Amino acid sequence: MENYLVVLILSVFVLLGALYVTKVEQTIIKIKDELLKQAQIELESTKTELKSTRNELQQVKVELESTKREVKQVKVEWESTKKEVKQVQIELNRPKSASGFSASISKSKHVVRGGIIRFDKVWSNIGNNYDQFSGVYTAPRDGAYHFSCTVMSHRNNAIRVNLWKNHSKTVAVYSSSYYGGTLNMVLDLKRGDRVYIKQGHVENYIYAEPDYYFSMFSGFLIQVHE
Numbered sequence: 001m002e003n004y005l006v007v008l009i010l011s012v013f014v015l016l017g018a019l020y021v022t023k024v025e026q027t028i029i030k031i032k033d034e035l036l037k038q039a040q041i042e043l044e045s046t047k048t049e050l051k052s053t054r055n056e057l058q059q060v061k062v063e064l065e066s067t068k069r070e071v072k073q074v075k076v077e078w079e080s081t082k083k084e085v086k087q088v089q090i091e092l093n094r095p096k097s098a099s100g101f102s103a104s105i106s107k108s109k110h111v112v113r114g115g116i117i118r119f120d121k122v123w124s125n126i127g128n129n130y131d132q133f134s135g136v137y138t139a140p141r142d143g144a145y146h147f148s149c150t151v152m153s154h155r156n157n158a159i160r161v162n163l164w165k166n167h168s169k170t171v172a173v174y175s176s177s178y179y180g181g182t183l184n185m186v187l188d189l190k191r192g193d194r195v196y197i198k199q200g201h202v203e204n205y206i207y208a209e210p211d212y213y214f215s216m217f218s219g220f221l222i223q224v225h226e
Helices: 002-093
Strands: 100-104 121-126 136-138 143-152 158-165 168-176 180-189 194-206 216-224
Touching: 143 158, 143 168, 143 194, 158 180, 168 194
Parallel strands: none
Antiparallel strands: 100 121, 100 216, 136 194, 143 180, 143 216, 158 168, 158 194, 168 180
């Protein structure tokens, strides 16, 4: 009887142990399933994020290419703008309206000593700022001007002249026999300044022939002062 009870008790313990092991195994399996499920969810989430990141990276590449094209276009437009600005600067530096003249002595003569020489044969008078009757050029605006004068005398005669600005004598030129003399001068003028050729010292014979205008006076506006 006692042995029977021992066997019964042992059987109960074995049964209880088996039930416990089964319960533990079930719990482990459940935990394993939950972990696998969670891992699967996280894996799917990671895949989704990776896909989104790839899409964003592709979009960034597209935007980068677009930006490169825009930068290239900006460079092209900038070069075009620089050319336009340069052209505008050139236009601004040009005289707003031209002014210039060329005139010659039409016949030989003794000019008045100390007098203004009137170059009476006018070849051009752009702006009408040269007066052939007085021999005076009047500056139409502030600016830089270029003037030149060539004179010739002949045989035993001579001619000496000066370029004048208002009441100031500047450079001179001299000619004797058949040798011509030439002067060139750049003057900074104000509007209304007068420029002319005036006889100097005692030599006063200026030479010309029909259809040969050896002696001449010319000038033109180089650049306007803004």
